Amino acid sequence: MKMVKGKKQVISVNEKPCEVCKKKIDLDKQKYVLLGTYDKKKPLSEPYFHFFCFDDWYNQKVNEKAENKLQGAMKRALGMLGQVTKKMI
Numbered sequence: 001m002k003m004v005k006g007k008k009q010v011i012s013v014n015e016k017p018c019e020v021c022k023k024k025i026d027l028d029k030q031k032y033v034l035l036g037t038y039d040k041k042k043p044l045s046e047p048y049f050h051f052f053c054f055d056d057w058y059n060q061k062v063n064e065k066a067e068n069k070l071q072g073a074m075k076r077a078l079g080m081l082g083q084v085t086k087k088m089i
Contacts, residue, residue, distance in 0.1 A: 014026060014027045014028050015027065016032075016048040017048065018032075018048060018049055018050045018053050019035075019047040019048060019049050019053075019057070020049060020050070020053035020054070020056070020057050021050065021053050023050070025048055025049075025050055027048075030050065030051075031050070031051035032048055032049060032050060032051060032054075033048070033049045033050075033051060033054040034046060034047075034048055034049075035047050035048075035049065035054070
């Protein structure tokens with residue numbers, strides 16, 4: 001049970017909080033994603049997402065990773081370009 005401003009809030013077994021929007025997910029009635037991270041057989045984390053929240057969250061993470069990789073590749077390419085121009089001079 002959680003305490004919310006002096007009131008008890010019961011989270012049933014079939015309701016979990018969404019990791020993105022923090023609203024309750026009714027596991028029996030709503031589409032959801034359970035993203036589990038495990039170390040051998042022991043769960044490290046099991047966040048729940050509304051299906052559409054997960055879609056947005058996943059796309060954001062993929063875009064961030066792609067931007068980071070692109071920035072690294074551009075730095076290496078510019079570094080190599082600088083070396084080539086020094087050799088030509």
